[in-house]
Amino acid sequence: MHSGSGLQKLLPAVLIWVMDFKSCLSQHEENPTTANYSEYNYSNVDYDDFPALCVKESNRHFRLWFMSTFYSSICFLGLAGNLLVILTFFYFKRLKTMTDVYLLNLSFADLVFALSLPFWAANSMAEWVLGLVVCKAMHTIYKVSFYSSMLLLCFISVDRYFVISKAVSAHRHRSQAVFLSKVSSAVIWVTAMIFSIPEMTYTTINNNTCTPYSSTSDKLRVGIQASQIVLAFALPLFVMTFCYSSIVQTLCQARNFERNKAIKVILAVVAVFLVCQVPYNLVLFWTTVVTAKGGTEDCGYENRLLYATDVTQCVAFLRCCLNPFVYAFIGVKFRHDLLKLLKDFGCISQERFFRYTCARRRSSAANDTETTTTFSP
Numbered sequence: 069m070h071s072g073s074g075l076q077k078l079l080p081a082v083l084i085w086v087m088d089f090k091s092c093l094s095q096h097e098e099n100p101t102t103a104n105y106s107e108y109n110y111s112n113v114d115y116d117d118f119p120a121l122c123v124k125e126s127n128r129h130f131r132l133w134f135m136s137t138f139y140s141s142i143c144f145l146g147l148a149g150n151l152l153v154i155l156t157f158f159y160f161k162r163l164k165t166m167t168d169v170y171l172l173n174l175s176f177a178d179l180v181f182a183l184s185l186p187f188w189a190a191n192s193m194a195e196w197v198l199g200l201v202v203c204k205a206m207h208t209i210y211k212v213s214f215y216s217s218m219l220l221l222c223f224i225s226v227d228r229y230f231v232i233s234k235a236v237s238a239h240r241h242r243s244q245a246v247f248l249s250k251v252s253s254a255v256i257w258v259t260a261m262i263f264s265i266p267e268m269t270y271t272t273i274n275n276n277t278c279t280p281y282s283s284t285s286d287k288l289r290v291g292i293q294a295s296q297i298v299l300a301f302a303l304p305l306f307v308m309t310f311c312y313s314s315i316v317q318t319l320c321q322a323r324n325f326e327r328n329k330a331i332k333v334i335l336a337v338v339a340v341f342l343v344c345q346v347p348y349n350l351v352l353f354w355t356t357v358v359t360a361k362g363g364t365e366d367c368g369y370e371n372r373l374l375y376a377t378d379v380t381q382c383v384a385f386l387r388c389c390l391n392p393f394v395y396a397f398i399g400v401k402f403r404h405d406l407l408k409l410l411k412d413f414g415c416i417s418q419e420r421f422f423r424y425t426c427a428r429r430r431s432s433a434a435n436d437t438e439t440t441t442t443f444s445p
Contacts, residue, residue: 122367122370122371123367124370124371124374126371127371127374127375127378130375130378131192131193131378132193134378134379134382135188135189135192135193135378135382136189136193138382138385139185139186139188139189139382139385140186140189142182142185142382142385142386142388142389143182143183143185143186145389146178146179146181146182146185146388146389147179147182147183148389149389149391149392149393149397150175150176150178150179150182150388150389150391150392151179152392152406152409153171153172153175153392153396153397154172154175154176154179155409156396156402156405156406156409157171157172157175159405159409159412160405160408160409162402162405163246164246165245165246165249166227166245166246166248166249167224167227167228167231168246169246169249169250169253170220170223170224170227170249170253171224171395171396173216173220173253173256173257174217174220174221174224174391174395175391175392175396177213177216177217177220178213178217178387178388178389178391178392179388180209180212180213181209181210181213181214181217181385181388182388182389183209184206184209184210184213185385187202187206188206188210191206191277191278192378195276195277196273196276196277196278198278200272200273203271203272203273203278204267204268204271206278207267207268207271207278207280208264208267208268208271210267211260211263211264211267212257212260212261212264213260214260214300215259215260215263215264215299215300216256216257216259216260217387217388217391218299218300218301218303218304219256219259219260219304220253220256221304221308221341222303222304222307222308223249223252223253223256224395225307225308225311225312226307226311227249228311228312228315229310229311229312229314229315232315232318232319233314233315233317233318263295263299266280266288266291266292266295267280267292270288280292287360289356289359290356290359290360293352293355293356293359294356296352297349297352297353297356301345301349304341305341305345308337308338308341309338312334312337312338315330315334316331316334319331333398336394336398337394337395340387340390340394341387343383344383344384344386344387344390345384345387347380347383347384348377348380348381348383348384349384350380351373351376351377351380352377354373355373355377358373404425407421407424407425408421
């Protein structure tokens with residue numbers, strides 16, 4: 069009797085304990101993360117395994133004042149200088165030589181490039197809000213004007229090489245020179261558009277920024293930057309070096325009072341090209357190498373590359389406002405036409421115009437000839 073009553077009391081207790089145990093197991097299965105979180109030891113987490121976010125706040129502040137100041141100055145000077153060249157050519161109908169045609173096209177290329185600079189400044193300083201169409205147009209216009217400008221500099225040096233170093237053969241084709249220059253200029257613009265196809269195709273809005281690249285380790289970036297270095301720097305540098313070195317050798321053998329002046333002009337042309345293009349292309353080459361290796365995890369190093377790219381790129385952009393002075397305004401005949409244009413538009417007085425032009429004639433009576441552009445690259 070006592071044992072039966074004891075079992076009757078024990079069985080309900082055992083059943084209750086089993087039911088509680090099953091409910092505990094079911095709760096553990098429904099929410100397993102609760103037990104995992106309670107048992108996880110956070111002191112053993114290695115936070116070095118997680119990628120650290122590279123903060124570029126200092127570079128962003130630098131761009132706010134640097135890009136706006138530099139781009140505004142380049143845009144203003146580029147618009148003023150190239151518009152004066154274009155107006156002078158059309159006002160006096162001055163397309164008489166191959167160099168004249170190339171200079172006019174060069175001014176158009178630099179003018180279009182200068183017009184795109186405000187959009188570049190906006191893209192560098194703030195989020196892009198102008199849409200994908202304007203984004204693609206900005207990069208395409210920039211690359212078309214950039215490649216056409218570099219190719220035109222090549223053709224100008226080639227034309228000067230034939231006119232000076234190969235004067236006899238150049239004189240035979242003088243009647244066809246203007247027509248050939250117009251055809252070659254059209255070919256240059258088409259070639260520049262072909263070279264710009266990657267920007268037309270891949271440019272998009274990434275992280276609120278207008279860019280053809282998805283990241284700093286994008287393989288597409290390697291191809292685009294490598295082709296730019298070869299086509300827009302190495303090729304023009306090789307052609308200009310060959311042509312102008314041959315021209316200098318020819319001029320050194322000539323006995324002409326304009327020889328020293330012509331050599332100084334050529335040295336100025338080469339110096340401007342090297343100073344503007346070499347630093348940027350060196351930085352561009354190094355960033356291409358870093359990108360090809362998969363990028364860098366050193367945040368300070370990445371920021372220094374950004375600073376170097378911004379500064380050297382702005383120096384390279386100076387070409388659009390320096391080309392009119394180096395290639396056009398340096399010629400005496402062109403300067404005379406420019407002064408006459410300013411006089412006709414009422415920008416300078418007639419007395420000042422005659423005082424300046426008469427002084428120039430007395431100092432160099434033979435400069436005001438048709439051969440002015442011969443020695444002015």
